[in-house]
Structures are given as C-alpha cells and as structure tokens.
Amino acid sequence: MKTVIVVGNGMVGYKFCEKFIAAPSSNDYKLVVFGEEPRPAYDRVHLSEYFENQDAKALELAPASWYSENGIELITGQRVTDIKNEAKEIHTATGNSYTYDYLVLATGSVPFVPPISGVEKEGVFVYRTIEDLEEMMAYASQIKAIKPNGKAAILGGGLLGLEAGKAVLDMGLEPHVVEFAPKLMPRQLDTRSSNVLRLKLESMGIQVHLSKATNQILGDKVIEGMEFGEDDCLDVDMLIISAGIRPRDELGKTCGLEMGTRGGIVVDNRMQTSAKDIFAIGEVALYNQMIYGLVAPGYEMADVAVNQILGNQEVLMPDDIDMSTKLKLMGVDVASFGTPYMPADKGLSIIFENKTKFLYKRINVSHDGKTLLGGILVGDAADYNILHQMYLNGMALPDNAEELIVGARGEGGSAFGSAMDLPDSAQICSCESVSKGSICSSLLNGESDSLKDIISCTKATTGCGGCKPMVVELVNETLKSMGKEVKDVICEHFEYTRQELYGIVKVKGITSYDEALDKCGHGDGCEVCKPALASIFATIYNDTANKEDVIQDSNDRFLANIQRNGSYSVVPRIPGGEITPDKLIVLGDVAKEYGLYTKITGGQRIDLFGAQLNDLPAIWKKLIAAGFESGHAYGKALRTVKSCVGSTWCRYGMDESVSFAIELEERYKGIRSPHKLKGGVSGCIRECAEARGKDFGVIAVEGGWNLYVCGNGGATPKHAQLLAEQIDNETVIKYLDRFLMYYIRTAAPLMRTAAWLEKLEGGMEQLKKIVVEDSLNIAEELETDMQSLVDKYECEWKQAVENEEIGKRFKHFVNTDDRDDNLVFVPMREQKMPEPWTN
Amino acid sequence: METVFQQYNPVPLEKVTVWFKACHEQDIPKNGGACIKYKNKQIAVYHFQRKQKWYACQNLCPHKMEMVLSRGMIGDSEGIAKVACPMHKKTFSLETGENLNGDLPSIATFPVKLENGFVYIGFSE
Numbered sequence: 001m002k003t004v005i006v007v008g009n010g011m012v013g014y015k016f017c018e019k020f021i022a023a024p025s026s027n028d029y030k031l032v033v034f035g036e037e038p039r040p041a042y043d044r045v046h047l048s049e050y051f052e053n054q055d056a057k058a059l060e061l062a063p064a065s066w067y068s069e070n071g072i073e074l075i076t077g078q079r080v081t082d083i084k085n086e087a088k089e090i091h092t093a094t095g096n097s098y099t100y101d102y103l104v105l106a107t108g109s110v111p112f113v114p115p116i117s118g119v120e121k122e123g124v125f126v127y128r129t130i131e132d133l134e135e136m137m138a139y140a141s142q143i144k145a146i147k148p149n150g151k152a153a154i155l156g157g158g159l160l161g162l163e164a165g166k167a168v169l170d171m172g173l174e175p176h177v178v179e180f181a182p183k184l185m186p187r188q189l190d191t192r193s194s195n196v197l198r199l200k201l202e203s204m205g206i207q208v209h210l211s212k213a214t215n216q217i218l219g220d221k222v223i224e225g226m227e228f229g230e231d232d233c234l235d236v237d238m239l240i241i242s243a244g245i246r247p248r249d250e251l252g253k254t255c256g257l258e259m260g261t262r263g264g265i266v267v268d269n270r271m272q273t274s275a276k277d278i279f280a281i282g283e284v285a286l287y288n289q290m291i292y293g294l295v296a297p298g299y300e301m302a303d304v305a306v307n308q309i310l311g312n313q314e315v316l317m318p319d320d321i322d323m324s325t326k327l328k329l330m331g332v333d334v335a336s337f338g339t340p341y342m343p344a345d346k347g348l349s350i351i352f353e354n355k356t357k358f359l360y361k362r363i364n365v366s367h368d369g370k371t372l373l374g375g376i377l378v379g380d381a382a383d384y385n386i387l388h389q390m391y392l393n394g395m396a397l398p399d400n401a402e403e404l405i406v407g408a409r410g411e412g413g414s415a416f417g418s419a420m421d422l423p424d425s426a427q428i429c430s431c432e433s434v435s436k437g438s439i440c441s442s443l444l445n446g447e448s449d450s451l452k453d454i455i456s457c458t459k460a461t462t463g464c465g466g467c468k469p470m471v472v473e474l475v476n477e478t479l480k481s482m483g484k485e486v487k488d489v490i491c492e493h494f495e496y497t498r499q500e501l502y503g504i505v506k507v508k509g510i511t512s513y514d515e516a517l518d519k520c521g522h523g524d525g526c527e528v529c530k531p532a533l534a535s536i537f538a539t540i541y542n543d544t545a546n547k548e549d550v551i552q553d554s555n556d557r558f559l560a561n562i563q564r565n566g567s568y569s570v571v572p573r574i575p576g577g578e579i580t581p582d583k584l585i586v587l588g589d590v591a592k593e594y595g596l597y598t599k600i601t602g603g604q605r606i607d608l609f610g611a612q613l614n615d616l617p618a619i620w621k622k623l624i625a626a627g628f629e630s631g632h633a634y635g636k637a638l639r640t641v642k643s644c645v646g647s648t649w650c651r652y653g654m655d656e657s658v659s660f661a662i663e664l665e666e667r668y669k670g671i672r673s674p675h676k677l678k679g680g681v682s683g684c685i686r687e688c689a690e691a692r693g694k695d696f697g698v699i700a701v702e703g704g705w706n707l708y709v710c711g712n713g714g715a716t717p718k719h720a721q722l723l724a725e726q727i728d729n730e731t732v733i734k735y736l737d738r739f740l741m742y743y744i745r746t747a748a749p750l751m752r753t754a755a756w757l758e759k760l761e762g763g764m765e766q767l768k769k770i771v772v773e774d775s776l777n778i779a780e781e782l783e784t785d786m787q788s789l790v791d792k793y794e795c796e797w798k799q800a801v802e803n804e805e806i807g808k809r810f811k812h813f814v815n816t817d818d819r820d821d822n823l824v825f826v827p828m829r830e831q832k833m834p835e836p837w838t839n
Numbered sequence: 840m841e842t843v844f845q846q847y848n849p850v851p852l853e854k855v856t857v858w859f860k861a862c863h864e865q866d867i868p869k870n871g872g873a874c875i876k877y878k879n880k881q882i883a884v885y886h887f888q889r890k891q892k893w894y895a896c897q898n899l900c901p902h903k904m905e906m907v908l909s910r911g912m913i914g915d916s917e918g919i920a921k922v923a924c925p926m927h928k929k930t931f932s933l934e935t936g937e938n939l940n941g942d943l944p945s946i947a948t949f950p951v952k953l954e955n956g957f958v959y960i961g962f963s964e
C-alpha cells in the first residue's frame with residue numbers, strides 16, 4: 001500500500017480527495033490529509049454567506065465523517081512545517097513526522113498585505129477564512145455600539161474587494177472601496193464599464209475611491225483613518241485588506257523546489273514540481289508563470305494530479321486557462337469573459353450603455369465579424385452563460401452580432417436559440433468539468449432520466465451553481481426530444497402539475513385533501529402539496545382557509561403572518577388606502593392595548609407586528625367590531641389595490657382612481673391564487689400609484705382606462721404590459737375577471753403573473769387573444785367562475801372570532817393557558833422589535 | 840440560546856420513567872399538530888390520522904431557535920413521517936429527529952401513547 005500525503009485541506013485539496021477516491025485504481029493507496037484550519041474544508045467561494053447565517057456547517061464541503069468513511073485520514077488543526085524529500089518525510093508543528101510515496105501540496109494562498117505603515121493597527125483585517133469573518137463581525141458590532149454611522153474601508157476594488165464592500169454594508173457600516181488603479185476590477189473591466197459599476201455601487205451606498213495610493217494608516221493603536229496624500233484622508237473605523245493573494249509556498253523552500261521569482265511553486269502540465277514525487281495544485285501552484293486565483297482551474301489541477309499519480313499520464317493541464325468570472329453580489333450583475341477589452345487592431349467592439357439603468361454591455365469580435373473574442377456585462381449578466389459558451393467553443397456569430405447584447409428580440413426572448421445548439425464538447429459546468437455531451441448522452445443511454453439523476457451522477461451544478469439554468473434546459477430539451485414528457489410535478493405525493501390537479505379536482509368533485517390523496521395521490525402529503533391543494537380548493541369553491549386548516553401554510557392556518565420570533569402581524573384591509581380618522585384611532589388603540597409595533601406598508605395599509613398567537617382572536621374581534629376585515633396579507637391572495645388620489649383632489653387627475661381602486665379591491669378580495677396578487681390604479685399617466693409595478697394596473701387616459709398586466713416589484717422587477725387601451729370601467733372588470741381566472745387556473749404554485757406570462761406560449765400577444773378576443777372560447781366560463789368566487793366571499797377572521805371551535809386554534813399550549821415565555825422583545829425607537837437572531 | 844436547545848434530549852421508549860398525561864385526543868387537530876407544556880418544556884404533538892400514528896418532538900426549531908414546530912405542516916418523505924418548520928420549511932423526521940433537507944442538528948423526539956382518549960408523552964425526568 002502506498003501513501004499519498006495531501007498538505008492543505010482547502011477547496012482544491014478537498015477536490016483532490018474526492019476525485020482520488022472516486023478513481024477505480026485508488027484502492028492500493030492510503031490518503032493522509034493535513035489541514036491547518038480547525039475544521040474540514042469549506043466553500044471559500046461562498047464565504048460571504050457566513051455573514052448572513054453564521055452557519056459554518058452549511059459551508060462545509062463534506063463533514064469530517066465523510067473522510068473516515070472513505071478511508072481518508074484527516075488531521076485538522078495541524079500545520080506541516082518541513083519536507084525532507086530524500087527521506088520522503090514531512091514534519092508537523094506538533095513535532096510528528098510521516099512518510100509518503102507521493103506528496104501533494106495544496107496550501108493555497110494568503111491575502112497580500114501591502115507594506116503600508118500602520119497596517120498592524122487594531123481594526124485592520126483580511127478576508128479569507130471563517131475566523132477572519134468572525135473577528136470582523138465582532139469588531140463591527142463593537143463599533144456600531146459606540147458609533148451608529150461608523151465607516152469601514154476596503155483596500156482593493158477587485159472581485160473580492162467588492163464582495164467585502166457588500167459584506168460591510170450588510171454589517172451595518174458605511175463601506176468605502178479604495179482602489180489604487182483608476183478603475184474597479186482592473187483586470188476584468190474597461191474604464192466605461194467601471195464607471196457604470198461605480199454608479200450602481202454608489203446607488204447601493206458603497207462609496208468608491210479610485211486612483212488612491214494609501215501612504216499610511218492613521219490612529220494610535222486603533223485605526224482611525226487612511227492617508228492618501230497631503231490633505232487627502234479618509235476617516236474610517238475599520239479596514240479590510242483585499243489587495244490580492246500570495247501563494248503559501250514556504251514548504252517549497254524547505255526542500256529546495258523550484259520557485260517563481262515572485263513566489264509560487266513551479267509546476268509543469270502534469271502538476272509535477274521540480275521533485276518528481278511532489279505535486280502542487282490550486283493557488284500555490286505557478287503554472288505558465290501564473291497563479292490562478294479562481295477555483296475552477298484549481299479543480300482541474302486536482303484532476304490532473306490524481307490521474308498522474310494513478311498512472312493515467314495522458315491527462316494534462318491545458319495551455320489556455322479560462323479566467324472568465326461572474327461577480328456574485330446580490331443586486332449587481334457583473335461578468336467578463338475571454339479578452340474583456342483590447343486595442344482596436346486586435347478586434348472590433350460593440351458597446352451598449354445605459355447609465356440611467358446602470359447597464360453596460362460590450363462584446364469584442366474578430367475583424368471578420370465571425371468569432372467572439374470576449375466581453376463585459378454590467379447590470380444584466382443573464383446572457384453570460386451562453387455568451388461564455390459561444391466564446392469557449394468558437395461558435396459562429398449571427399449576422400447581426402449586436403443582437404447578442406441589444407437584441408432585436410421581443411421582451412424576454414433570446415437571440416441565441418438554446419443551449420441545445422452548443423457542440424457536445426461545450427463545458428457546461430466548469431467547476432465539475434461536465435460537458436454538454438456527457439449530460440445528454442447520460443439521458444440518451446438511459447443512465448439517468450431526470451435532473452436529479454444528472455446532478456447525482458455528474459455533480460453538475462454542485463459547485464458555484466451558475467450553470468444550473470443551462471443544465472435544466474439541456475435535461476428538459478433532451479428528454480423532450482426523446483419523446484418523454486417533462487412535468488413539473490407537484491411533489492412525490494401527486495404526480496401531476498398544478499394545472500392537471502386543478503382539472504382532476506374539478507371533474508371528480510373532490511372537496512377535501514384526504515379525498516384527493518385517496519383518489520389521485522399517495523402517502524401522507526407534505527408541505528408542498530398541502531398548500532397547493534388548499535389553493536386549488538379555494539379557487540374552485542372559494543372555501544376560506546378555516547375549512548381545512550391543517551393543510552394551509554402556517555400563515556393561512558393562523559390567518560396572520562408569522563414573524564421572526566414566532567409572533568404574528570395583523571393587517572386589516574384598507575381598500576384603496578382610504579381610511580377614516582375614526583378607524584385610524586381604532587388601529588392606534590388596539591396597537592397600544594396589545595403593545596404592537598406599527599408601520600405603514602408599501603401597499604398603503606397599516607401593519608401591526610408582534611401579536612402573540614393567544615391574542616389574535618381578541619385583537620381581531622375589536623377590529624371587526626370597528627368595521628375592519630381581514631387583509632389577507634398572510635395568504636396567496638389579493639393584497640391591495642394601491643391608488644393615487646386621482647381626479648377627486650389632484651389637479652392633473654383624469655378619473656377617480658381611488659373609487660375605482662376600492663371597487664377592484666372589494667371585488668377580488670379573499671380570492672386565493674397561485675401567488676400573491678397586487679393591483680394599482682393611477683389617475684393619469686404620471687403614475688403616482690406605480691400601477692405598472694403590479695400584477696394588474698389601471699391608468700386613466702383620455703377616453704378611458706389603460707389596463708396593464710403581469711408586472712411586479714420584488715427581487716426581479718417587471719413592468720406590467722399593456723393588455724387593452726381606452727376602455728371603460730365595466731370592460732376593465734370584464735378583462736380582469738378573465739385574466740385573473742385564467743392565471744389562477746393555469747399557473748404553477750408560487751408562480752407570479754410575470755413569470756407565468758414568460759412561460760405562456762405566444763406571450764402577451766397570445767394573452768391578448770385569449771382575454772380580449774376570446775380565442776379559446778372560454779371567456780364566459782372564466783367570468784362566471786370569477787363571479788361565483790366574488791359572491792362566495794366571506795371574511796375568514798369574522799368566521800374565526802364568531803366560532804369558538806376555530807378560536808381554540810390560537811392557543812399556544814393546548815394543556816394550559818400559559819403564554820409562550822420564549823418570546824423576547826427589545827425596545828426600538830419608542831416601539832419594540834423581536835430580539836435579533838444570534839445564530 | 841444554545842442552552843435552550845440543550846434542554847431537549849431525545850427519550851427512547853425504554854428510558855421512559857414518566858408518562859405525562861398531556862391532553863385529550865381531541866385537543867390535537869387531525870393530521871396536524873399542537874403544542875403542550877411539560878414543566879418548562881414545550882413539546883409539539885402530532886396526530887397522523889391517516890395512518891393512526893402519533894408523534895411528539897421539541898417545539899424548538901434548531902434553525903433559528905424559535906418555538907414554532909407545532910405549527911408546521913406534517914406529512915411524509917419517502918414514507919418517513921416528518922414536520923416542516925413554518926419559518927423556513929426545514930423538515931425533520933418525526934421518527935429519528937433528523938433534519939431531512941439540510942444538516943441542522945437533530946431535534947429530540949418523545950414516545951407517545953394513547954389511553955382512554957388521552958394523549959400521554961414519555962419523559963425520563
């Protein structure tokens with residue numbers, strides 16, 4: 001039995017282990033792994049997620065038990081200090097020594113800390129390990145406690161620096177990114193895209209300082225600022241250095257391995273160092289005179305080293321390493337691939353820029369216009385995957401190459417056709433090196449027949465996850481081409497789509513969840529199919545959530561939104577946002593009596609937070625007595641129809657937007673749908689009610705109303721699109737009845753109208769035909785169904801407070817009247833809030 | 840917070856020393872759950888009416904340490920009885936307490952028996 005020792009249990013060291021044990025001929029070897037960090041390898045690429053959840057386990061690449069189960073000896077918390085290559089022996093900091101047949105160095109890198117005077121001061125951090133983050137968070141909260149608007153600077157405006165900037169923002173300090181070069185992400189962006197990105201970052205509250213060389217760090221023992229030149233200082237309370245990396249190559253020096261002049265252990269395309277039994281991989285390895293600070297090349301190196309050690313000598317590292325990158329910040333799309341920018345004699349560029357939307361797209365094409373050489377995307381990187389593939393595979397460009405970035409295409413469409421057009425060799429998942437060919441052939445030869453199978457047998461999507469949309473598309477399209485139906489079945493208990501289930505429930509007249517399980521499902525159900533069926537029953541019978549409370553989502557079951565600490569919020573309906581002073585006083589009285597936190601919502605109503613389960617019925621009893629109704633804020637149902645003040649008061653108003661908003665809200669209230677529904681009515685095209693950001697929006701124009709549908713705010717804002725122009729009130733209602741009912745019937749669970757429209761074959765044109773021209777001949781049926789739902793409306797809170805049986809549901813304990821003593825609130829700005837989560 | 844979590848340890852049937860008469864069968868909704876109090880502990884009790892089974896576990900969700908599991912939806916995953924936390928839908932086996940869709944720590948489960956229409960939960964202290 002031969003022994004392979006791996007030094008370094010980081011991302012690449014782990015990948016080496018995984019690939020090694022998966023190789024058929026690895027049984028004759030024993031793997032021993034040393035890691036300096038206290039825990040097994042974790043996902044450094046997603047390190048910033050630790051700020052959100054402080055869940056180190058969630059970042060783990062594999063638990064410690066995985067190593068022992070696979071016969072790997074993992075020794076964490078132990079640094080290797082010395083290599084004696086003649087004796088084939090390593091020594092550790094604790095004084096132990098071990099012998100090897102092969103040695104793999106995967107020691108990664110450390111952040112480069114520039115020799116600026118004062119960097120040793122308290123409050124200066126680097127950003128590499130979980131421990132670094134823990135220290136930063138502890139320090140940041142100290143600062144915040146004494147200085148609520150404290151500032152933190154980030155030295156370095158590269159990929160990592162910007163990620164750190166976002167992290168600082170999330171920690172509640174004011175971030176300042178300081179970059180030496182005249183642009184951000186100097187390796188990936190040109191000046192114009194850097195300017196656009198800078199605007200975007202500043203709009204998020206991240207300040208950017210370019211062309212700044214830091215002379216010294218100010219402050220006594222603790223950092224107080226940074227000095228760039230005479231009279232050019234920035235006051236900061238904390239500094240995070242992310243100015244590049246330096247390979248951890250000190251072990252190479254202990255045994256005389258060949259090193260690069262600026263560090264790094266030199267390797268050839270077999271990952272072999274100057275000593276034939278020693279390999280180096282990942283960020284410590286200097287290949288083609290370069291250190292590759294990305295995980296994908298490291299993984300490929302791990303694969304090469306595994307193969308070389310096991311004797312598959314033909315597996316070599318390619319000459320060209322792809323350095324394309326996508327920044328993974330929430331809310332900022334930035335990507336670059338190939339040669340992002342170049343002088344004009346090397347190629348031609350097509351550039352699209354829209355600063356008002358923080359958009360910049362650039363592609364570089366060869367002089368003959370045939371091949372894509374690279375590009376930059378800022379603001380919208382949705383097409384990154386496919387552009388990147390076109391570049392990698394040297395695919396022919398369309399005649400109008402500009403369509404690739406500006407698109408002569410209908411909204412939502414794509415100029416590229418589909419991932420199916422890529423050659424088989426196209427590498428879809430670069431983290432796990434999975435090609436299009438291997439995905440498709442695994443489906444074609446019957447080895448796998450679902451996305452789940454593909455993921456478990458190829459590991460595609462399990463790295464950074466960026467390739468997921470393409471993998472899904474490939475799986476679905478390949479299955480379709482094999483004549484297999486690809487269904488979005490609800491879950492393991494019902495093998496139907498929501499639309500099919502809707503049909504079955506309606507035709508068979510199924511009225512309860514148990515009956516549905518008996519007639520067309522199996523098992524005990526789950527948290528996916530229960531609310532889906534509840535929503536279907538609601539659509540067909542308009543039963544309130546009280547009828548079968550145990551199949552409702554928790555919020556529907558308790559007719560209130562569960563909040564951070566398990567308390568609930570109370571949101572009465574205020575149609576159109578119109579409310580009398582008397583009713584406002586009642587809200588105030590109730591909030592005072594029960595100590596509720598009070599806030600105006602985005603939908604023009606008032607949200608009362610922090611109600612205990614036991615108190616909900618009593619609170620609602622008072623509200624109902626004052627004429628309020630449930631606002632269904634907890635349900636997948638109509639939330640609000642927002643309105644501007646309209647022609648009753650506004651000097652521009654063309655029509656009575658408030659009256660119409662109230663009418664619409666009263667009409668559709670209580671109706672359950674696949675997802676929440678929001679509406680808006682504006683009195684003129686100035687659009688003060690932001691109606692086009694809603695699932696349906698009505699705007700008064702000369703000669704009637706314009707009706708827009710399928711918009712939303714939220715994570716991916718979409719403007720609603722025009723369905724009909726200059727129509728009167730009755731026609732608006734007629735079209736809305738048809739539109740809403742059609743959506744409710746055909747959408748998948750939790751699919752909002754915008755996403756539904758995107759999936760609807762024929763898009764908006766088709767929707768117009770169905771709703772306005774009645775091309776499917778179902779308009780009457782849709783209207784009748786809607787009318788019957790409207791007629792059956794009942795306020796479910798009224799039911800709940802009037803019925804003692806229902807009232808029992810709201811007890812925290814069924815065996816005592818005690819209240820939940822685990823609920824803790826802390827004061828905040830004269831009101832209260834839940835105690836923050838600590839884990 | 841950690842200490843609240845540590846108060847809950849699973850009780851296997853053979854370790855039961857006290858059968859606590861928790862509530863009447865009717866107090867727990869069919870195919871749903873509710874919470875009972877035993878000493879200073881909060882225990883979620885579920886009635887799987889379809890397969891005539893009862894389960895009990897800690898009310899505390901190990902994800903964000905909130906007392907909410909009794910308000911979650913129940914069901915099964917490949918035949919294993921489970922509950923989904925109402926907060927972020929983490930699911931836990933009611934048979935072993937294991938977190939089925941993540942790697943959160945397991946929750947403590949307790950034996951349940953029914954006698955004359957009353958629900959009894961087994962504790963070891």
Ligand SMILES: Cc1cc2nc3c(=O)[nH]c(=O)nc-3n(C[C@H](O)[C@H](O)[C@H](O)COP(=O)(O)OP(=O)(O)OC[C@H]3O[C@@H](n4cnc5c(N)ncnc54)[C@H](O)[C@@H]3O)c2cc1C
Pocket residue numbers: 007008009010011012013014034035036037044045046047048078079080081106107108109127128129160163248251281282283284292293294295296298326328
């Ligand atoms: C915040 C952040 C975000 C990132 N984002 C991306 C991204 O979006 N995309 C991307 O491609 N890359 C990204 N990276 C880079 C990526 O994480 C690295 O390329 C990758 O981790 C390199 O893997 P490695 O195994 O070579 O080094 P490491 O993961 O650093 O592992 C080396 C390990 O070896 C240990 N070690 C070192 N010397 C010794 C010794 N003598 N004895 C024992 N143990 C030793 C170290 O403690 C360390 O645990 C990011 C990095 C950070 C910090």
Ligand code: SF4
Pocket residue numbers: 644645646647650651652653654657682683684685686687688689
């Ligand atoms: S949308 Fe028009 S009518 Fe309504 S408030 Fe604005 S300006 Fe006035």
Ligand code: SF4
Pocket residue numbers: none
């Ligand atoms: S945006 Fe919505 S989901 Fe996000 S924190 Fe605010 S209220 Fe919660």
Ligand code: FES
Pocket residue numbers: 900901902903904905924925926927928929
């Ligand atoms: S608190 Fe239970 S899943 Fe988050």
